[in-house]
Amino acid sequence: MFNKTRISVFGGRDISDGIYNDAYELGKLLAKEGYLVYCGGGNGVMEAVSKGIHEGGGTIVGILKGGTLDEMNEYVHIPLATNMGITRNALLAYNCDVAVAISGKYGTLSEIAYAMQLEKPVVGLHSWDLENLINVNTPHEVIQFIKENT
Numbered sequence: 001m002f003n004k005t006r007i008s009v010f011g012g013r014d015i016s017d018g019i020y021n022d023a024y025e026l027g028k029l030l031a032k033e034g035y036l037v038y039c040g041g042g043n044g045v046m047e048a049v050s051k052g053i054h055e056g057g058g059t060i061v062g063i064l065k066g067g068t069l070d071e072m073n074e075y076v077h078i079p080l081a082t083n084m085g086i087t088r089n090a091l092l093a094y095n096c097d098v099a100v101a102i103s104g105k106y107g108t109l110s111e112i113a114y115a116m117q118l119e120k121p122v123v124g125l126h127s128w129d130l131e132n133l134i135n136v137n138t139p140h141e142v143i144q145f146i147k148e149n150t
Contacts, residue, residue, distance in 0.1 A: 027052020
């Protein structure tokens with residue numbers, strides 16, 4: 001099953017086991033729905049969601065900061081080496097219909113800001129407390145938000 005809706009997942013590299021497990025579960029659910037998913041392609045949230053998508057039979061695109069594939073996690077299906085550093089965060093926001101922010105620090109915050117500036121719906125899972133950012137508590141609630149906003 002292929003769904004033309006594009007989802008970008010933003011999230012931190014240094015995360016707890018609980019955040020990893022939620023991101024992994026979300027990846028499996030995104031794959032089940034057939035969404036095309038983008039992430040930064042690295043460790044932490046990016047690895048967890050990529051693993052869930054990979055194991056769920058979905059497709060994950062990694063938009064990498066560097067010019068090589070060295071930083072890419074093993075579950076990314078389609079790597080895009082940008083050599084843009086953190087500037088690649090804007091690409092994640094441009095290439096989505098809905099954005100999902102999971103945990104994260106300032107890199108995730110910048111991705112949220114880009115998405116909001118582009119007037120994309122953004123949902124948070126254990127993320128920043130910001131005006132206009134709807135935070136939910138479970139991966140299933142993320143899927144519900146996506147369905148309601150596409």
